[in-house]
Amino acid sequence: MDGNSKGGEDFQRESSKRTSSSSNSITSLPQDAQEETGSTTSHETFSSLQNLDKAIDSSVQANALENKDDSDFNADDALKRLNNLHREHKRYKVPRHPLDLNWAFGFNVHRPCTHSLETGFTSEIFFSSGHSGILYNHDSNDQFVLQGHRHEITASCLSSTKQWLATGDVGDDATLIIWDLHTRLPIRTYFQSEIDHGIQACCFSEDASTLCVITLQSDGICSQKFKVFDWTNGNATSALQVLTINGTTSSVCHLTIHAFSPETVLANTSNEALFVHWETDQKPSIHVVHAGTSHILTASSFLLGDVVDADDDRAISSTRNGEVLVWSRPKSASINAYKHLKTINVCDCAINTIALTPDHRFVFLGCADGCIRCYDNTCRALGWNDDLESGAITSISFAHDPTLITTKPTTEPSVENFSQAVPNFIASTFDGLIIQVITGKEFSQKVLLHSHIDGITDVAVHPSDAIVASIAQNGNIQLWRYSQGEHLLTKNISSDVPTALCYSSDGNTLAVGFDTGLVEFRDALSLELITEHTTIPSSQSPVIQLAFSSTNEYAAAAFGDSAVGLYKFDTSDPDKPWLLIGRNRAHVGGVTHILFETSKDSSNENHLYSIGKDCMMVEYDLTSTFDTQLQIKEPRVRLNNGSYPLAVADYETEYSEPFRVTANSDFKFKLYNKSTNMCRQTLLGPMYGDPVKFLTRIPKHPDHLKHQLLAFANTDKVGLALAPLDGNPHKYLAMLAHPSEVSALRVAHDGRYLFTASSSGESIHMWQINPTVLAALVATSPQGMDALYELVEGGREGEIVQDLKEYFYYSQLRRHGLTSLAPLEASDTLPLEDITDVLRAVGFFPTEHQIVEIMNEVKFKDYMETGKYKTSVSLDDIVTLFVNHRPALGIAPEDIEKAFKALAPETGGSISSGQLYELLQQCGDKMTEDELARCLTSLLGTSQLDGALPRHINADVFAEDIVGFEL
DSSP states (O other): OOTTTSOOSSHHHHHHHHHHOOOSSOOOOOHHHHHHTSOOOGGGHHHHHHHHHHHHHHHHHHHHHHTTTOTTOOHHHHHHHHHHHHHHOTTOOOOOSSEEEEEEESOOSSSOOOEEOOOSSOOEEEEEETTEEEEEETTTTEEEEEOOOSSOEEEEEEOTTSOEEEEEEBSTTOOEEEEETTTTEEEEEEOHHHHTTBEEEEEEOTTSSOEEEEEEOSTTOOOEEEEEEOTTOTTOOSOSEEEEEOSOSSOOOEEEEOSSOTTEEEEEOSSEEEEEEOOTTSOOEEEEEEOOTTOOEEEEEEEOSTTSOTTEEEEEEEETTSEEEEEEEETTSOGGGOEEEEEEEOOSSOEEEEEEOTTSOEEEEEETTSOEEEEETTSOEEEEEOOOOSOOEEEEEEOOOHHHHHSOOSSOOOTTTGGGGSOOEEEEETTSEEEEEEOSSSOEEEEEEEOOSSOEEEEEEOSSSSEEEEEETTSEEEEEETTTTEEEEEEEOOSSOEEEEEEOTTSSEEEEEETTSEEEEEETTTOOBSSTTOEEEOOSSOEEEEEEOTTSSEEEEEETTSOEEEEEEOTTOTTSOEEEEEEEOOOSSOEEEEEEEEOSSTTOOEEEEEEETTSEEEEEEEEEEETTEEEEEEEEEEOOSSSOEEEEEEEOOSSSOOEEEEEETTSEEEEEETTTOOEEEEEEOOOBSBOOOEEEEOOOOGGGTTOOEEEEEOSSEEEEEESSOOSOGGGEEEEEOOSSOEEEEEEOTTSSEEEEEETTOSOEEEEEEOHHHHHHHHHTSOOHHHHHHHTSTTGGGSHHHHHHHHHHHHHHHHHHOTTOOSOOOOOSOEEGGGHHHHHHHTTOOOOHHHHHHHHHHHHTTTHHHHSSOOOEEOHHHHHHHHHHHSOTTOOOHHHHHHHHHHHOGGGTSOEEHHHHHHHHHHSSSOOOHHHHHHHHHHHHSOSOHHHHSOSEEOHHHIIIIIIOOOO
8 A cells, every 4th residue: 555656635536536447340460460361472482381381290290100000101201292292383372271262263254343452562463253352463473362252242442552452242141341451351341231132332432431332132123222331440330321222223333432522422323323422410412313315324433633623523424335424513512413514425335444543633444345545534535545455344443653642743644644644554354354554655564364254164174284174155265274373275166155074084185065965076285176077966965074084095975865975086087086986865864974984904994884863873885886876784773762863983992892982962972882883881971052963082192191082062162071981071071162053173183173163153263172171170070979979969868869779779679579578688789670660760761772772881881891791780880870871851841742743743742542552552662552551550540541541632631641740
């Protein structure tokens, strides 16, 4: 950008040229505490390493003592590897939590909360990524994360001195947080009781003593409030001023405070300019000026500075059709005197943002044509830039240069010299870029950050290099070298919506699936098609997952129509290296996961499996097809009964026995022997709102100190599970990954990082895995049976456990004979056959499928260790089975109603007693006529069933009148 390249004498002349061409109180920390909690940047490497070594020293020593007889473990070697890791891998930081958000690749493009924090002492910028704020030092290439919001950050503002930052979000449990950027700590937090449904816009006064905000009242309703917070006053627990804004045509989208009169505020909706004035002892007053139906307002600002007419206060608002509306009032008049003075045509595109330089001398307009236009505060054009070629400008933020603010200008700004009087600034664009513009005799620019501009549908991590690839709904692929936070490439590959992404096992090929059913095979570096024939139409349904075999000989795709497709690499035809072998719709209701496995024997044979919502696991015959029909290997394996598997991963135990672990829709982890496909254990899984839908084993790394980890994600959270799994909830930890739905979870090839993305977000989050921190947390929590007894209502002394004890010993009496007079030797075990009776007695009614799994779980529990089947159980064993196998959320009335509607959809869930008899004997866990008669007799208290049952039965009748539930 060259300040001398273009210019004019006034606004109109430039226009014509362009047309023709945490708690509600302040926290005070001691200085040493503030220094201790400050950020750790790359130039502090040596001290960071020392701190990290101290932090994990106890863990290393404990592990060394625990493994003192293990010749493979050496504590000194572990510390040496750790030091080397930090010297070689810049991104790795001092562990603070089991999962630390380490890096954000991208920012909130459509809600650009970007600010320049440059002051002459630092080269940082702030941007928002999902629900997190990021402080990015682009000189040292380091990020520091500010976390505290539940929803996407919707508004932010920065004090004029760059010390205070306010961020706000919208939604349930919305918060407004004020941060001290010197210590990088939150110093005041306002919650929903003070900010209603969230923050739409916010602005500090010039001296940062007050904070004005626009709060939303509820979703989708244009009812807002203007509030003023005296946030520096620790005794002020509520807003200083409150004004309800009613009658506007849309919600307020912009807010600014008069620099010289902090009691005067300018806001705008899409059609109105709102002037608000308030006094300490008086209610705020508001003056609404309608812009007219032909004007859609985007931003507003007061015109300030010494050269402004002393008798006239002016403000401007920008519009989507390239106009600037000027508002004016006499200086001595009230805000009600503001009126529309004139309209100036500036350009032929939308003006998205207005920014004043810190000294208020210059006005910058960011426009949709990618141009940044500069004017003085008399609306005289000084210059503009159209060579950024970075997309529509969405925000502009200036550095704080004290010399420019305190030095009184000796000459009027002109086309020739204005650029030297403007501080450096940053601009964000709709093309997903944040650009720094360096001022001086000539303007120059450089890109600081790249981002997707649409929701990310999938992420793939290179199998041997520090590269992560992501693909968005607009067809853009991005490549990043995550070890350095370096953007490598952005390429648009299609107008179709890509839905799946996967690297081949050797990292040379990148497969891309689309919503049209196409599968493409591309070069992993250039992203070009390997050949023109590596775009393969496979289905009319979207691709939901892709996978490669470890030998790179095969690739597979799961489709939205419940089918699985197989592709084979053919070296005989270089023009068509990938061929579609066949498809098979082997599931009903949808495929949830596909995976390749390789035989552990010398054959190195590939196996392809899929799991689906029909609770089945299917293996496919990779060597046999019939007329493009992929063949399956019988028998199919039923994994669940009722709940269905959502994800599957490899799982290792201390023995050589190979396992798979699945996560199902009932919050359970289930372990299956790979050789026999037998369910060997059912465990209570993570319960963080929604069931786990992504699951992956984290590769072992020397710094993990032999801890085995699984990574999981559900709708919006990402977490870790510490093995061995036993149902202990303290071994799980999860935190908010994105404010909207998680679309991908991937792990780095070396096990150091996790990557998550959101289908509604534009950025990838990279999480540093710190297993020693998780292990330390687990070690301080209840372990073994103590943890499982906590999961039973009332604990060890509660009613359920006492009932279990009574039924446990009653089962011994019943087996001995209730009327027998022979001496009874009490035992602390029961035979396997009595397990289900005890469980049913306390209200858990396992299905026949679950009973088989329970029996196998007990029988094989110690088999690998002792070589013998287990034939009896203790009370602790029964508690373990009860906690891990019972429905995680119990049975709710909605579940019964859903079941009846499935049985009789045409009648809304109402069936006759005769139909109920038939269904109970023919569907699901079929009951014999004798079993059904005995059950109904016990429930109804009579053997005359024909007259006892109602003629028509629905969910309410069944629950209340037959089973006896209290709804």
